Amino acid sequence: MAAHLFCRRLVRVSAALFAATGAGAAPAPDSPVLFPPIVVTTSSAGHDAFTMPHATTLVMEDALRDRQARTLPSALEELPGIMVQKTGTAQGSPYLRGFTGFRTLLLVDGIRLNNSVFRDGPNQYWGTVEPLGLERLEVVKGPGAVAHGSDAVGGTVNAVTRTLAPDGPPGAFAGRFLHRFASADESHVGRIDAATRLNGSTTAQIGLAAKRFGDLRSGDGVQPYTGYDERGGEAKLAWSRAPGEGLTFLWQNFAQEDAWRTHTTVHGSSWQGTRPGSDRRRSLDQHRRLQALQYRAAPRAGGLDRWHLSLSRQEQSEDQLRIRADGRREESGFRVGTLGALAQASSPAAAGHWTYGGDFFRDRVNSHATRYLADGTLLQREIQGPVAGRATYDLAGLYLERHLRGPGGMHLVAGGRMSQASADARDVRDPRSGRAIQLREKWRSAVGAARAVLPLREDGRRNLFAGISQAFRAPNLSDLTRFDIAEGGQIETPAPGLAPEHATAFEAGWRVRERTWSAEVALFHTDLQRQIIRTPTGARVDGLAEVTKRNSGAGYCHGVEVAGSLQPAAPWTLWAHATWMRGALDYFPSADAMRLERGPMSRVMPPTVHAGARWRAPDGRAWLAISTTAAARQNRLAPADRLDRERIPPDGTPGYHVVSLRAGWRPRPSLVFNAALENVTNAAYRNHGSGVNEPGRGVVVTTELGF
Numbered sequence: 001m002a003a004h005l006f007c008r009r010l011v012r013v014s015a016a017l018f019a020a021t022g023a024g025a026a027p028a029p030d031s032p033v034l035f036p037p038i039v040v041t042t043s044s045a046g047h048d049a050f051t052m053p054h055a056t057t058l059v060m061e062d063a064l065r066d067r068q069a070r071t072l073p074s075a076l077e078e079l080p081g082i083m084v085q086k087t088g089t090a091q092g093s094p095y096l097r098g099f100t101g102f103r104t105l106l107l108v109d110g111i112r113l114n115n116s117v118f119r120d121g122p123n124q125y126w127g128t129v130e131p132l133g134l135e136r137l138e139v140v141k142g143p144g145a146v147a148h149g150s151d152a153v154g155g156t157v158n159a160v161t162r163t164l165a166p167d168g169p170p171g172a173f174a175g176r177f178l179h180r181f182a183s184a185d186e187s188h189v190g191r192i193d194a195a196t197r198l199n200g201s202t203t204a205q206i207g208l209a210a211k212r213f214g215d216l217r218s219g220d221g222v223q224p225y226t227g228y229d230e231r232g233g234e235a236k237l238a239w240s241r242a243p244g245e246g247l248t249f250l251w252q253n254f255a256q257e258d259a260w261r262t263h264t265t266v267h268g269s270s271w272q273g274t275r276p277g278s279d280r281r282r283s284l285d286q287h288r289r290l291q292a293l294q295y296r297a298a299p300r301a302g303g304l305d306r307w308h309l310s311l312s313r314q315e316q317s318e319d320q321l322r323i324r325a326d327g328r329r330e331e332s333g334f335r336v337g338t339l340g341a342l343a344q345a346s347s348p349a350a351a352g353h354w355t356y357g358g359d360f361f362r363d364r365v366n367s368h369a370t371r372y373l374a375d376g377t378l379l380q381r382e383i384q385g386p387v388a389g390r391a392t393y394d395l396a397g398l399y400l401e402r403h404l405r406g407p408g409g410m411h412l413v414a415g416g417r418m419s420q421a422s423a424d425a426r427d428v429r430d431p432r433s434g435r436a437i438q439l440r441e442k443w444r445s446a447v448g449a450a451r452a453v454l455p456l457r458e459d460g461r462r463n464l465f466a467g468i469s470q471a472f473r474a475p476n477l478s479d480l481t482r483f484d485i486a487e488g489g490q491i492e493t494p495a496p497g498l499a500p501e502h503a504t505a506f507e508a509g510w511r512v513r514e515r516t517w518s519a520e521v522a523l524f525h526t527d528l529q530r531q532i533i534r535t536p537t538g539a540r541v542d543g544l545a546e547v548t549k550r551n552s553g554a555g556y557c558h559g560v561e562v563a564g565s566l567q568p569a570a571p572w573t574l575w576a577h578a579t580w581m582r583g584a585l586d587y588f589p590s591a592d593a594m595r596l597e598r599g600p601m602s603r604v605m606p607p608t609v610h611a612g613a614r615w616r617a618p619d620g621r622a623w624l625a626i627s628t629t630a631a632a633r634q635n636r637l638a639p640a641d642r643l644d645r646e647r648i649p650p651d652g653t654p655g656y657h658v659v660s661l662r663a664g665w666r667p668r669p670s671l672v673f674n675a676a677l678e679n680v681t682n683a684a685y686r687n688h689g690s691g692v693n694e695p696g697r698g699v700v701v702t703t704e705l706g707f
Contacts, residue, residue, distance in 0.1 A: 050513050052140075053413055053451035053465045055081070055522040055561065059137040061162065066623075066664055066674055068180060068700050070187070070213070072131045072159065078629070080561040080577045081141055081522075083605035085122045086690040087647070089185070089216050089226045090259035091284075093122030097141055097524060098557035098583045098604050099154025103473060103501075105144065107158040109250060111292055111312045114151050115336050116363045116393035116423070116476040117386075120534065120549075121487075121602070122689065125316065128254045128288040130232050132178060132191050133207050135162040142524060143471030143505045145447045146415045149359065149397045153471040153503050153526075161250065163238055164195030164205045172197045176706045184678070184698030185227065186214035202239045209233070218269075218693035219684030225267045226692060228259040244298040244306070249291075256286040263646040263691030264485075266325075271686070271693060272649040277489075280323040289315045305353065307345040314338045320386075327374025332385045332484075334367040352404040355415070363393040365477060367427075383436045388425035388481035388494075395421050395474065409455040413467075416448040421474035421500075428481050431493035431541050431548075439480060443500050445472040451507075466508040473501040479532055479549050486534060488643030491541050495549035502529045519564030528555035531585060534640065538591035553586030553596045557604065571618060576611035587639055602638035603689040606631050606655065625662045631655050634688045647691045656685035658694075670706035675699065 049056050057079050059067075069075035073084045073092030083095045093100045102118040106126050118125060137159055144152035166174035175194035181187065188211070195205035211230040216223050232254040240246035260283045262268050268276030292312040298305060319333035344357035367385030372378055383389070401415030422442040430437045451467030475498040486492040509522035530551040539546045559581025566574045583601030612627030635652025642650075662676040682697040 050511060051411060051453055051460075051463070053411065053453045053467055054469075054507055055141045055509060055520065055524075057139040057141075059139070061135050064131055064134060064137070065672070065702070065704065066662065068182075068662075068674055068676060068702050069131055070180075070182070070189070071127045072129045072134075072137075073126050075131050075137060076139065076157070078610050078627070079139060080563045081559070081579050081581070082139075083603075083608070083687060085603060085687055086692055086694075087122055087124065087263070088259060088261050088691055089213065089223075090127060090228045090230075090256060091122075091124035091261065091691075092127055093124065094126065094157075095122075095603065095605055096139075096155035096157075097526065097559065098581055098601060100603075102151055102476060102478070103153040105148055105152040105156045107148070107156065108252075108290065109161055109248075109292065109294065110158060110308075110342070111290070111310060111314070111340060112148075112338075112361060113314075115314075115316060115338050115361075116391075116395075117316075117334055117336055117365060117478050118151075118476060119478050119482070120532075124259075124284070124286065125288075128256065128286055128316070129159050130191075130209055130234070130252075130254065132189070132209060133162055133193075133232075133234055135160045141522075142507055142526075143447075143449070143469040143503060145419075145471040146399050146401060146417045146449045146469070149399075149417060149419050150395055150421060150445075150472060150474045150500075153473055153501075161234070161236065162193075162207075163203075163236060163248075164193060165203055165238075166195055166197045168197065170197055170199045174706070176704060178702065178704045180700065180702045182695075182698060182700045184218075184695035185216045188212050201241055202237070204235075204237050206235045207233065216692065217696050217698070219679065219682045219696040220271070220693065221269075223262065223269050223692055225260045225262045225265070228256060230254070230256045242298075245296060247293070247295045249293050252288070252290040254286070254288040256284075259284050259286070261691065268646060268691070269693070271684070272654060273645075273651065274647065274649055275645050277646050278325040280325065280327070282320065282322045284321075285319045287315070287317045305346055305348055308343070308357075310340070310342045312338075312340040314340070318386075328379070329372040329374075329376075330369065331372075332367070332369035332382075334365060334385050334387055337364045338362065349402070351406075352402065352412075355401040355403065356399065358396070358398040360396045361394070363391075363477075365389070365391040365393065365425075382483075383429040384427045384481065384483055386482060386484040387477045388439065389427035391423065391425035391427070391477055391481070393421070393423050393477055395419070406452075409458075409460065411453045412450075413452070414448070414450040416446065419445045419447075419472070419474070421445075423475075423477060423480055425477060425481050428494050429483050431483070431539075431546065439494070439496050441475065441480065441496065441498075443474050445474065445500050445502075447472055447502075461514055462510075462512045464508070464510055467506075469505050469507075471503040471505065473532075475500065475532060475549075482549075485544075486547055487640050487647075488645070489544060490534075490536075490547045490643070491544040492534060493537075493541055493546055493548050498532055498549060499530055499551050501531050501551070503527065504529075516567040517565060520561075521563075522561045523559075524561075525558035526556060528557070528585065531555055533585070533587060535588040536591055550588060552588065555583065555585030555598075555601060557581060557583035557601055571615050573614045573616070574612075575614070576609065578607070578609045579605065580607045581605060582636070585638070589639060600636040600638050600641075602641055604634070604636065606634035606653070606688060608632070621667070622665045623663065626659070627662070628657065628659045630657045631688075641689070644689075647689055653686065653688040656683055657681075658683050658685065672702075672704040674702040674704075676701075 106113040141155040144156040166172040180189040191209040264277035342359035369382035369385040397419035399417035447470035449469035456462040563577035614625040
């Protein structure tokens with residue numbers, strides 16, 4: 001009933017906004033218009049965001065600073081169609097149009113962060129990218145498999161790193177210092193960036209960050225063991241001979257230490273019927289290192305109008321310490337080293353151009369798990385850790401796209417990709433015999449997409465967009481070889497013989513961009529085939545109920561996103577956006593392999609509205625904003641959600657309404673102050689599926705000094 005009333009109010013608010021402006025609302029309080037004039041690079045050829053043939057959102061550097069987000073997932077929280085689940089304060093995972101984890105794809109300067117050990121459902125790996133070192137986030141919702149291959153089902157986010165370019169002759173220097181304080185978790189974040197011009201075409205820069213987060217105070221009290229530490233560094237050497245052409249070397253290093261999954265321990269908070277876990281401790285350390293060499297060029301010979309080459313090496317590791325209720329200690333983890341290469345190019349053609357390319361990524365995986373008795377005596381060294389040891393995983397693909405200008409200014413994009421994935425794992429523990437087995441699998445997939453944008457007026461200020469696109473996700477090592485704890489105190493065991501997942505998405509929408517207002521409406525429907533899900537076996541392993549992976553039947557996720565902004569007077573911007581979505585999936589409710597039952601899709605975001613107003617001083621040196629978020633109760637729970645009593649209340653996650661105030665002041669060009677009073681009413685709430693509540697009333701203050 002509450003959800004029904006909420007939806008009726010949502011419709012009335014949206015209708016009133018359209019009646020007043022002909023529009024909806026903006027993506028965030030940080031942008032005066034919905035479509036800033038910026039190029040989107042998650043496809044190999046850049047486009048104005050307004051002319052993209054699918055829903056696209058951009059989060060620029062100023063918005064990242066004004067939002068004062070503590071993590072990259074948090075920077076996406078107020079965008080249409082996105083919900084950020086937080087297993088812990090350090091472990092956030094965005095849901096893009098109903099999908100998260102290994103069904104969404106994160107790129108860093110176009111390089112895949114996803115690897116073959118990414119877990120099902122929400123995971124913490126997006127949090128290993130530092131938001132304060134970014135120039136922008138490019139969010140493309142819906143399948144992106146043609147350009148990027150496996151995993152791009154719910155959407156793709158490209159995190160574009162910041163490049164400092166000091167003005168002046170060789171030896172010129174520029175830099176900045178930033179400090180962020182938040183009272184809700186007594187946290188301090190410090191970052192320093194410095195850059196110098198080595199010669200007329202070469203610059204070098206370095207950035208260092210250190211963070212300390214205390215225990216989080218929510219609206220109903222302090223949540224113990226939610227603090228952790230982070231540190232990171234990055235360096236970039238950039239050479240440019242002409243606009244659009246250059247060679248860049250990027251190095252990144254990130255470390256996160258002692259980040260607890262508190263909800264699984266006795267220290268977890270009981271809220272609205274949730275119950276804490278039984279472990280005494282469950283904490284994780286995360287590390288990520290990236291080295292990349294990239295070359296972009298726009299030559300005038302050879303039939304190419306642009307091309308891009310990239311070589312990368314990325315290492316990601318996870319180490320977990322778990323102390324059970326009886327005092328037994330388990331140390332486990334993995335190391336993944338990924339070598340990557342990609343090439344992209346574009347060539348002119350009649351009434352448009354061709355875009356094409358290929359990529360190859362190889363993971364080398366090692367894992368470990370050791371068990372000790374309560375007195376410290378070694379009990380057992382396991383054959384594998386959370387995933388198989390001594391394993392490799394290859395992912396390769398070729399793609400081709402045709403961009404065509406049609407009558408009336410129509411822009412058509414059609415393309416396809418051929419992909420191959422293979423896994424070779426030597427150290428896999430058989431759940432029945434306990435012995436080591438080997439696993440070798442190989443899959444091929446072909447996907448296509450066709451999208452179009454049709455201008456409705458000659459001035460190009462209004463358009464329609466629509467398309468159909470396919471996506472796939474090849475089973476990864478986590479699907480095939482995982483031997484680790486799952487939701488509801490179950491244990492997941494290896495599952496050889498899986499087939500790739502496939503999805504077909506349909507999208508249609510309308511956009512307008514006028515001088516004082518802008519709007520977008522997007523409707524989407526995604527059909528799922530052979531989704532890989534956890535399924536009970538009826539057996540018990542290590543004293544826990546066993547689940548394993550299977551390809552299920554069909555499913556879907558569909559919804560509508562309404563967004564827009566209005567500037568009724570020069571200093572003011574009003575914005576709002578609303579999202580409604582629903583999904584369902586066929587599940588195996590028991591060990592009976594012959595019977596499928598349809599139920600709600602796991603952790604679909606509830607109907608949600610974000611809205612606010614922003615005032616900016618005529619000289620642009622100060623701004624004030626008020627924003628509000630309202631979400632309905634989510635009680636459409638999947639079978640796994642009902643078992644997850646440590647995170648999801650038995651009657652579903654309650655709805656909430658939160659108000660925040662923000663302000664900024666730039667007394668001089670090199671000095672910026674930002675402040676916020678978040679959760680003004682001190683509401684006790686959590687995002688659906690999260691293991692911790694959101695911060696209570698608190699102050700966030702950021703100071704940025706350029707030099």
